[in-house]
Amino acid sequence: MTRIDVWLWSVRLFKTRSLATKAVTGGHVRLNGDPVKPAHAVRPGDRVTVKEPGWTREFEVVELLNKRVGAPIARKAYVDRSPERPAFLNVPVAKRDRGAGRPTKKDRRAIDRLMGSGD
Numbered sequence: 001m002t003r004i005d006v007w008l009w010s011v012r013l014f015k016t017r018s019l020a021t022k023a024v025t026g027g028h029v030r031l032n033g034d035p036v037k038p039a040h041a042v043r044p045g046d047r048v049t050v051k052e053p054g055w056t057r058e059f060e061v062v063e064l065l066n067k068r069v070g071a072p073i074a075r076k077a078y079v080d081r082s083p084e085r086p087a088f089l090n091v092p093v094a095k096r097d098r099g100a101g102r103p104t105k106k107d108r109r110a111i112d113r114l115m116g117s118g119d
Contacts (some may be wrong), residue, residue, distance in 0.1 A: 002064040004031060004048070005038040008064040011074040013050060013057075023050070048078075052087050057082040 002010075005020040008029065014020035018052040023029050024038045031040060042048070046061045047095040096103065103111065 001041045002037060002066055004029065004036055004040050004042050006066060007042045007061070007064065007077075008048070008050070010067070010068045011077045012071060013059070028052075047081075055083070055086050 004016060005024050005117040008014050008020040008023070009017040010093075014023060021038045024036065024040075027035055028051040029040065029113045030036065032047050033049070042061055042064065043065065044061050046047070048059045048061060050059070058081040060078055060081055065077050069077075079106070096107075
């Protein structure tokens with residue numbers, strides 16, 4: 001038997017167990033279509049739905065894990081049945097080179113234009 005919050009953390013869907021617990025408690029995670037509590041048991045064959053900003057991801061439990069494992073092993077523990085990631089979530093993000101210092105006024109204006117909030 002594995003708790004749903006532990007399983008979500010161990011298959012690397014959440015960075016920490018406390019984030020997984022908060023998501024389950026907040027109603028962002030459903031098991032077989034029903035809202036659950038963090039201590040609810042997960043079994044192979046269950047469908048886990050995780051709501052993220054902008055889209056909903058769906059997973060089928062294949063294997064139960066109690067400890068966090070590496071990414072290649074974690075991917076074998078579930079089948080990702082999520083719809084394709086929406087295009088609006090793939091917008092490029094403005095990044096600066098490491099060690100470039102604070103942006104100048106000219107850089108800030110360029111970033112504002114890129115992000116759509118400039119004049």
